Amino acid sequence: MTATTLTTGPRATAPVPAAARPGVGDTFALVGRSLRHSTRQLDTVLISVLLPVMLLLMFVYVFGGAIDSTGRYVDFVVPGIILLTSGYGAAGTAVDVATDATGGIVDRFRSMPIRPTGVLTGHVAASLAKNAISTALVIGVALLVGFRGDASAGAWVAALGLVALWVLALTWVAVAIGLVASGPEAASGFTFAILFLPYVSSAFVAPATMPAVLETIAGYNPVTPVTDTVRGLLLGMPVSTGTWVAALAWCVGILVVGRAAAALLFRRAT
Amino acid sequence: MTENVVVARGLRKAYGDLTVLDGVDLDVGRGEVLALLGPNGAGKTTTVRILSTLLRPDGGTASVAGHDVVHEPGAVRAAISLTGQYAAVDELLTGEENLRLMARLAHLPRTSIRARVAELLTLFDLEDAARRVVKTYSGGMRRRLDLAAGLLARPQVVFLDEPTTGLDPRSRNGLWDVIRGVVADGATVLLTTQYLEEADRLAGTVAVIDHGRVIARGTPAELKQTVGSAHVELAVAGGGVERIATDGSVPDVRRILADVERRGIAVDRWAVRTPTLDDVFLELTGSAPDTPAVGQTRDSAPDADVDPSPVLVTTREPR
Structure with missing residues (x-):
């Protein structure tokens, strides 16, 4: 009988919680918990890197020649691939949150x-860390296949900063989606929605080449100004004020809405 | 007089037209084990969720460890632990990592975390599995880990919401041992259960809840007395069962059996039966609980302390 062995001495010797207050x-x-999750789901992490790399190779070597015969399509498409990578990684947070919420x-x-709400903050911080790694890997592959930007260090920092803000905003939306989803499977649908968002934008081809309806949609797609800004920064091209202001406004707007929705849903979840 | 650590007065909760709690009153004294016994949908889980600050009541008041659950949820949370129906552990972490995380979140001094985690892994028989990811654990192991996680900071009040639902009989017995250990350690325990046997085995006090109201409260023995005395049960040869009231004493039983023999009644089997909580339930609610009855559970449980062919069944083993 373990009942007797469980008595572990007088309660006075018990460790007393250092503080009842949150800290x-x-x-x-x-955050450590969420990061550890990634190391236990290496398949998921691997896919979040391999998928964008496959798309990168496909766009550069399969479609690239047809889209742009000058051979510099790689420079055009890499910023789009970076956005796709980070968006896909951020969207995966929905699955993690849904798993927590249904258990x-x-x-x-x-x-x-x-x-x-610390549990949500943990997932968000882990998402930023994971995406930093996968984005770095994708940029590494991009350089290997011939991406040659013309950016100053400052422009790199600004571009990566915008990508981080984009990740943060999408992650909070993913958290909200994870909280409303009926389960992890349902939440994973969101990652596909985010995966397809860049196609109707300036990420892979110039919207001007699209039919009028799609061109209009692409114009309103938040991916378009964010990609244009990142592309301009990395290729050393001028970015119009309207473009980068729109990019920032979209990121901050999505962030604020996503965060508020997540907080509200979390409170209502019980 | 013992001080009441859990006090609830007139708790009400409704979801739309569905009244879940219809004025629940509860008192649990320090060091007491109270079983909240009731069928599915009686309001057990809702009561526990209100007392553990997860849910706000629509009406009524409740305090735990001297703190109001609505106005001082932080102080309540620092004094309690909750083990729910679904093991609230992290599937992707190992058992040890789970406990370390919970110890940090319970604000144990960092220097004592390692020792306390090791201690609980040993006590809950999880040492061998400590470095395995919880995903690979059996149901019983998960519950044990879940319970261990709740006990890291030695809470004053332990809420166990259907701690053994869905476990096989052997795991359930193991968990009962662990819960008895928690009690021996001095914690106040409020457990909910739909198993009459569980309430009988673990709790000093049973509160029967039905349709959102506590309809009876007392020790298991007291509750059983409300449905009458013990009787000798005779399975008459050729069919039929006869019951003869008895006080359970040896002379009285001997007198009854002698009387049966003198009247020449052929008896296949016989036993002395005392009322079960099952009978209490039937008496109080007018319907049998829609859960396995005591007799069935016992038949399937490989209990070392239960004679498989009882000739004389009196009260349960002494606690």
């Missing part, structure tokens, strides 16, 4: 003396 340490612990673990976190 920054909670968030760090939860009992969120209830456990809620009944603990922590700020319960």
Whole structure:
């Protein structure tokens, strides 16, 4: 009988919780948890890198010649691929959040003396970290297949900063989607929606070559100004004020809406 | 007089037209084990979710460890642990990583985390599996880990919401041992169950809940007394069962059996039966609980302390 062995001495010797109040340490612990998840789901992480790399190779070597016979299509398409990579990675957060929300673990976190939204912050921070790695890998492959930007260090920083903001915004939307989804499978549908978003934008081909209806849609697609800004920065081309302001406005707007929706849904989830 | 650690008064909760709680009153004294017993949909889980600050009541008040659950949820959370119907553990982490994460979130001093985690892994018989990802655990192991996670910070009040639902009999027995250990350690336990046997085995006090109201409260023995005394049950040869009331004493049973023999009644089998919580349930709610009855559960459970062919069944083993 384990009943007797369980008695572990007087309760006075029990470790006393250091603080009943939520602290920054909670968030760090939860970020660590989410990052550890990635190491346990290497297949998912691998796909989030391999898929964009495959698309990159396909666009450069299969379609590239037909789209742009000058052979510099690679420079045009890489910024689009970077956006696709980061968007796809961010969207994967929906699956992680849905897994948490449908299991009992969120209830456990809620009944603990922590700020319960820390679990969401953990997923968001992990998403940023994962996407930094996958984006770096995709850029590495891009350089190998001949991508030659003409950007100053400052322009690189600005471009990557915008990509990070894009990831942050999409991740919060993914969190909200994960909270409304009935389960991880349903949430994974969101990753496909995000995966197809760049096709009707300036990511792979200039919208001017599209039929009028699609060109109009592409004009309103947030991917278009974000890609144009990143492309301009990386290729050392001028970016019009209207374009980068639109890119920033879209990112901040999506971020604010996504975050508010996530907070609201999380509170209502029980 | 013992101080009440859990106090609920007139708790109400409704979802639209569906009234789930219709004025629940509860008192649980320090160190007491109270079983909230009721069928599915009686309001057990809702009560626990309100007491553990996960749900706001529509009406009524409740306090846990001296703190109001609505106005001081932080203080309540620091004093409780909740183990729900679904093991609230992280499937992708190992058992040890789960406990370390929960220990950090429970704000244990960092220096004591390693020792406390190792201690609980040992006590819950999870040492060998500590470095395995929880995804590979059996149902019983998950529940044990779940319970261990809740006990890291030695909460004053432990809520167990149907802790053994869905477990096989052997895992259930193992978990019962663990829960008894928690009680021996001095915690106040409020457990919900739809298994009458579980309430009987673990709890000092049973509160029967039905349709959102507590309809009876007492020790298992007291509740059984409300449905009458023990009786001698005779399976008469050729069919039919006869019941003769008895006080359960040796002279009285001997007198009854002698009387049966003198009257020349052929008896296949006989036993002394005391009322079960099953009978209590039937009496109080007017319907049998839609869960396995005590007798059925016991038949399937390889309990070491249950004689498979009882000639004389009196009360359960002493606790």
